[in-house]
Amino acid sequence: MQGFNVAHSQKSLPAPAISLEPHFDFLSDDYARLYAASDATAFQHPLWLDSFYRRLAEHRGAEKIVITGRDAATHRLVFVLPMIRRRHTGVTLLESCDLGVSDYAAPVAAPALLNGPKLAPAIHAALPAYDILRIRPVRAEHVAVWQALLGGEARKLDFSAHAAVLQGDFAAWRETALDGSFRRILDRKKKRFLKQQGAGVRLLSESAEIRTGIAHLARLRAGRFDGDLIQATEVERFYTEVAVNGAATGFARTYEIAIGDEKIGYAFGIAAAGRFNYLLIGCDYGVHGRHSPGLILYDRMIEDWIANDGKIYDFTIGDEPFKKQFGTVETPIWMVCENATWRGRLGAAAFAAREQLRRLRNKADEPGNSSGKLGANDAD
Incomplete structure (x- = not known):
């Protein structure tokens, strides 16, 4: 062909x-x-x-x-x-x-x-x-x-699919990949968010907290997307099993964004051969939308992936406009x-x-x- x-x-x-x-x-x-x-x-x-x-x-x-x-x-x-x-x-x-x-x-x-x-x-x-x-x-x-x-x-x-090619350290990548105005807006949101006591993003490692995280992610998404697959019990169980079983080797990565004990969002993806494939996100936008927790999650996930020698952050399939803000390349x-x-x-x-x-x-x-x-x- x-x-x-x-x-x-x-x-x-x-x-x-x-x-x-x-x-x-x-x-x-x-x-x-x-x-x-x-x-x-x-x-x-x-x-x-x-x-x-x-x-x-x-x-x-x-x-x-x-x-x-x-x-x-x-x-x-x-x-x-x-x-x-x-x-x-x-x-x-x-x-x-x-x-x-x-x-x-x-x-x-x-x-x-x-x-x-x-x-x-x-x-x-x-x-x-x-x-x-x-x-x-x-x-x-x-x-x-x-x-x-x-x-x-x-x-x-x-x-199409959309992925960001990661080069150099995190700061250098952001300087070249992100539009200046978006970078400044994101920095302001991060600074304001991280000023709160106990605020941060972390990679989950324990099986129990990963199970809780995927369950919370599913509930945070409820009613937001037409035909959201993870609302089906068997699909949530599938993602949970992959997330738990793949955590030890780094194949599966589940992230949490929180303010102290208040869990306000989760994101999940899988990785192989230096490529992280982002799959799911769920955040409490009703209460914490002013912080743009989704954007902060993506930013900190990319920072963590670069620190772990990641080469590509793949937002995978779907043409949502926000993906272009992270310097992605479109793939048919x-x-x-x-x-x-x-x-x-x-x-x-x-x-x-x-x-x-x-x-x-x-x-x-x-x-x-x-x-x-x-x-x-x-x-x-």
Whole structure:
């Protein structure tokens, strides 16, 4: 496809043995090794996918579909395609592990995989039946890889991702990345907020306080966003499990903003390979809106991420205007899709029309306080 290139290394791999593994263990050492060697994102991390399939998929009527490629001689993994299959309005969808919570879909593959023989025919032979193949959201660097493995058409979606590239120390980064007027306004708000006794932002580390933090975050968001996924019990449990299990290794990071014993906001995200992916925020804007607690949280989170050698602070998908204030670069987001049957063609047209209506409605969300996530209906 024009505009996308697949990078090739010098060494190629022989044709792997391809199969459907419905009981695949994402916490296995073999998967951890493959994931670490791949360019997959935090949304393919072992902890994320293990919790996704156990906590979300079964509650949403989604079947676990995992296609693997293994070295024929050693049986070691050379690629994993994590997907789900489900019925929706009479149509069978085969799709990436999204369900409204995963911002980037990427195959998990050895770097030399695409230098070997064409794999798409063998992969399709292992796939279960479907009407629509839908892989989304996909960053540009992963489009060609998905197409090489599954075929399909690439379509640019009508929303983007936004990330800030972090360079030097925090003060130097702010000086170059933030607009001068915004920086001064933010500094005044921070100074006024931090003057209060016990005011501050901290990274939570204990399991009990993380559980409490995610629960409080969900309650602070209640009624603020149309179709807010974390209001569903199974979704809150999913985020809580990831937050708790990922805290020890730094994969998951939950931040609290407080004034003494008064907890006024929380933010949560996941990190891998120097990239922090911001996912959720909840603050008491009714009582503390004058402090702009969300903006203070983002600022202090970026400061903490730079101090931990972070390279990118990713606000992930969604085009909320506040993201540009932090010197972000916009990245287009794609979908790789195929309508395999006449039901698929009819269903895809209906889904597209409905999504467009939702996008228009979602633009009415309050600027500056959004989670950056797709709404619950977008997970359909």
